[in-house]
Amino acid sequence: MTTESSHDVPVVSSADMAGVPDEFQRLWTPHRMVYIQAGAQAMRDECPFCAAPGKTDEEGLIVRRGRTAYVLLNLFPYNSGHLLVCPYRHVATYDQATPEETAEIALLTQQGMRALRQVSRSDGFNIGMNQGQIAGAGVDEHLHQHIVPRWASDANFFPIIAKTKALPQLLGDVRNAVATAWES
Numbered sequence: 001m002t003t004e005s006s007h008d009v010p011v012v013s014s015a016d017m018a019g020v021p022d023e024f025q026r027l028w029t030p031h032r033m034v035y036i037q038a039g040a041q042a043m044r045d046e047c048p049f050c051a052a053p054g055k056t057d058e059e060g061l062i063v064r065r066g067r068t069a070y071v072l073l074n075l076f077p078y079n080s081g082h083l084l085v086c087p088y089r090h091v092a093t094y095d096q097a098t099p100e101e102t103a104e105i106a107l108l109t110q111q112g113m114r115a116l117r118q119v120s121r122s123d124g125f126n127i128g129m130n131q132g133q134i135a136g137a138g139v140d141e142h143l144h145q146h147i148v149p150r151w152a153s154d155a156n157f158f159p160i161i162a163k164t165k166a167l168p169q170l171l172g173d174v175r176n177a178v179a180t181a182w183e184s
Contacts, residue, residue, distance in 0.1 A: 048075075049086045049142040061171055063179040064111065069104040071112055073175050074146070076138070080167050081120050081174055083112045083147040091143050093131050105145055112147045115181040119174075122149035 052060035052072055061073040063083065074082040085108045087101040094102070109127060116122050126148040130137040169177075 047090060047142050048139060049084075049144060050090050052086075053088055057179065058172065058175065061175050063115070063175055064108060064182050066104045066108055068098070068101045069108055071108050073171050073178075075171070077167060077171075078126075078146075078148050079150065080169050081116050081122070081149045081178060083116070083178070085109050085112065085145040085147065087143055090141070092141050094129060094143060097143060109145060109147055111182060112178075115178050116147065116149045118181040119177045120149055121151075123152045124150045126150060 052062060053065070053070060054060075055062075057063070057065075061075065062070055063073065064071040068089070069085060069087045071083050071085050074084050085105050087097055087105065089097075089101065091097055091101075097105070113125055113127075116125070127146065129143070129145045130140075133140040
């Protein structure tokens, strides 16, 4: 540690602090920086599911593109590997989707389950759609189906007591792993 001569204020380098043990556990969530940098909510004025296909796969967190639908990681995942299957077309509910869109959503859901099993050895899945804001849809204007991988030991006190999910991998790393597994 050094001191500034004019004020005798200790100057501590971050390198001096790295790895210093204390009683705190830290949950690192760098993927949430997009919301901090955008000022609360990213893409307030445009649908995130319409915007994602116009980005690179890495920027949009897209793991698979189909003809009428695509798959991306959830930016607010319930579990590591939480996927969303969306039609490209901006429709709000399942009954507004075409037969081709519903068929591809089903196919991509099956393929997503297989890729997640290969990458993370998940024991099961929660699969579903929340139709409309009253049903809990975060983005209720654009149809999307959730694929949430589950493990026998994934329940802990964080979600119950602290309303916090511990996610062991960064979204970019999960996207790369799932996209690679999908192709094999």
